[in-house]
Amino acid sequence: MTKRIHVYFSGHVQGIGFRYSVKQLSLEFEVTGWVKNLPDGRVEMVAEGVNSELEAFQSAIPDAGLRRFIHKTDSNWSQGTGEFKGFEIVR
Numbered sequence: 001m002t003k004r005i006h007v008y009f010s011g012h013v014q015g016i017g018f019r020y021s022v023k024q025l026s027l028e029f030e031v032t033g034w035v036k037n038l039p040d041g042r043v044e045m046v047a048e049g050v051n052s053e054l055e056a057f058q059s060a061i062p063d064a065g066l067r068r069f070i071h072k073t074d075s076n077w078s079q080g081t082g083e084f085k086g087f088e089i090v091r
Contacts, residue, residue, distance in 0.1 A: 002080030004033075005054050009043040009061075011071030018043055018066060019089045025064050029057040032084035036091060047087070048080040 009018070014037050022035045022045060031054060033047035047054055062070055 001050070002048050002082060003051050003054055004046065004048045004078045004080045005058060006076045006078070007045045007047075007058065008038075008074045009045070009070050010041075010073070012069045013043045013066075014041055016069055018069065021064055021066060022061060023087060023089050025060055026057065026087035028060070029053050031057050032087055034084070034088045034090045036089065048082070048084055 019035045019037065022043075026033075026047070029049065031047045031049040033045065035043060035045040038044050047057060049057070058075070
């Protein structure tokens with residue numbers, strides 16, 4: 001069963017290649033969705049996949065050299081919709 005995780009990353013997460021790093025990391029997992037910058041300085045991410053893949057993906061983001069930039073992470077889980085075909089950076 002497909003799940004969805006909706007995450008807001010706060011901290012020094014813009015202007016450092018955060019979105020690009022998350023997109024590249026997504027290639028290592030069976031996830032779909034998107035990541036984008038928000039006007040308030042946060043980064044928003046929506047990802048779908050099986051629960052274990054999403055948990056591993058979310059855990060891998062700080063471990064990809066981004067931990068020092070992330071001060072806070074807010075996550076919400078829900079049922080997946082299957083609407084995404086890949087994982088993209090959106091503007």
